[in-house]
Amino acid sequence: MGKLRILGSGTSTGVPEVGCTCPVCVSADPRDNRLRASSLIDTGDALILIDCGPDFREQMIHLPFRQIDGVLITHEHYDHVGGLDDLRPFCRFGEVNVFAENTTAYGLRTRMPYCFLEHKYPGVPAIELNEVEVNHSFFINHTEILPLRVMHGRLPILGYRIGRMAYITDMLTMPDESFDQLHGLDLLVMNALRIESHMTHQTLEQALEAARRIGARETYFIHMSHHMGLHATVEKLLPENVHFAYDGEEITF
Numbered sequence: 287m288g289k290l291r292i293l294g295s296g297t298s299t300g301v302p303e304v305g306c307t308c309p310v311c312v313s314a315d316p317r318d319n320r321l322r323a324s325s326l327i328d329t330g331d332a333l334i335l336i337d338c339g340p341d342f343r344e345q346m347i348h349l350p351f352r353q354i355d356g357v358l359i360t361h362e363h364y365d366h367v368g369g370l371d372d373l374r375p376f377c378r379f380g381e382v383n384v385f386a387e388n389t390t391a392y393g394l395r396t397r398m399p400y401c402f403l404e405h406k407y408p409g410v411p412a413i414e415l416n417e418v419e420v421n422h423s424f425f426i427n428h429t430e431i432l433p434l435r436v437m438h439g440r441l442p443i444l445g446y447r448i449g450r451m452a453y454i455t456d457m458l459t460m461p462d463e464s465f466d467q468l469h470g471l472d473l474l475v476m477n478a479l480r481i482e483s484h485m486t487h488q489t490l491e492q493a494l495e496a497a498r499r500i501g502a503r504e505t506y507f508i509h510m511s512h513h514m515g516l517h518a519t520v521e522k523l524l525p526e527n528v529h530f531a532y533d534g535e536e537i538t539f
């Protein structure tokens with residue numbers, strides 16, 4: 287049995303959006319406060335972080351301080367990697383293993399070259415960057431991870447299946463092969479941006495259709511923008527086994 291904690295359920299801007307006074311951004315309901323998308327998964331065997339956005343420090347500061355066994359990166363956009371430098375405290379346990387596809391790994395080396403120099407400045411995060419390949423599973427401790435293809439508009443990125451759960455973010459479409467790899471899930475965490483269409487992200491309707499096709503026992507939506515509406519209102523529109531995730535929510539699977 288595993289446990290997943292939603293560290294952030296918001297889109298790239300976070301919610302509230304700076305300068306916005308819409309009903310969602312001024313809502314007093316904590317479920318309408320959405321940090322940048324990330325989750326922490328405890329499989330019982332390994333503690334795995336998925337994405338490490340600019341809110342990482344704030345997301346971790348009140349949690350028990352434990353070794354992170356691996357960080358899975360979906361793609362190199364800022365809202366998913368902007369907090370990697372804040373892995374520094376976790377390097378007290380040793381090098382932190384970060385897993386990414388080769389194009390993303392290249393992006394990270396370019397974005398934070400100081401982490402990958404031969405002679406590093408003292409105090410930089412000790413990151414071991416591991417390149418993974420789509421459809422080739424690998425292990426963190428004894429936990430098997432399957433990277434699968436997801437299309438973020440025209441940009442190929444990764445989703446991850448870990449046992450009977452899967453995490454998919456920033457998806458617009460997915461090849462049939464990826465759908466085939468998602469049979470028999472207890473838990474699906476997947477993006478749904480807003481009601482209206484978008485060039486690189488699923489709408490609520492598209493996300494509901496993908497969720498229905500995948501047919502996980504429970505589905506939780508993430509990466510929502512303020513345009514999705516108030517949590518308390520829109521949650522009622524969802525089927526019984528589909529939910530809008532909120533920050534700090536803990537889900538067992």
Ligand SMILES: [Zn+2]
Nearest residue numbers: 298363365456
């Ligand atoms: Zn994103």
Ligand SMILES: [Zn+2]
Nearest residue numbers: 306308311512
């Ligand atoms: Zn707003």
